[in-house]
Amino acid sequence: ELLEPWIDLKYPGIVLFLIGISGNFYHHFLLSKLRTKGSKDYKVPKRGLFELVICPHYLFEILGFLGISLISQTLYSFSTTLGTALYLMGRSYAAKRWYISKFEDFPKEVNALIPYVF
16 A cells, blocks of 8 residues: 655646656757758757757756656656666766767857756
8 A cells, every 4th residue: 555645746746747848849849950851960959958958858858757756756756767867867978978079169068968067
């Protein structure tokens, strides 16, 4: 039998989930508009949170998972969120290193995942 949580985080979780999926969709939309049809060249994204971080879509994906964790409040959901966050942190760090190696004028002050932090 599962005990009821001490604090009901369902509604903050729903809000965080909606922010997460909306931000993820928006930044994927921006990425989809970078290349013209048939183009194979890479471009640096400029709009949205791309000015501050390499992978804002990863950040919003993590926020979506965190929202699910707050809604369900189970060890399984928190473990999944933690694993996803650690994986995407590694991927965003690798993406930052790739951008720096690929583009000479890439701004090094842009963080990997969390604005002004990481």
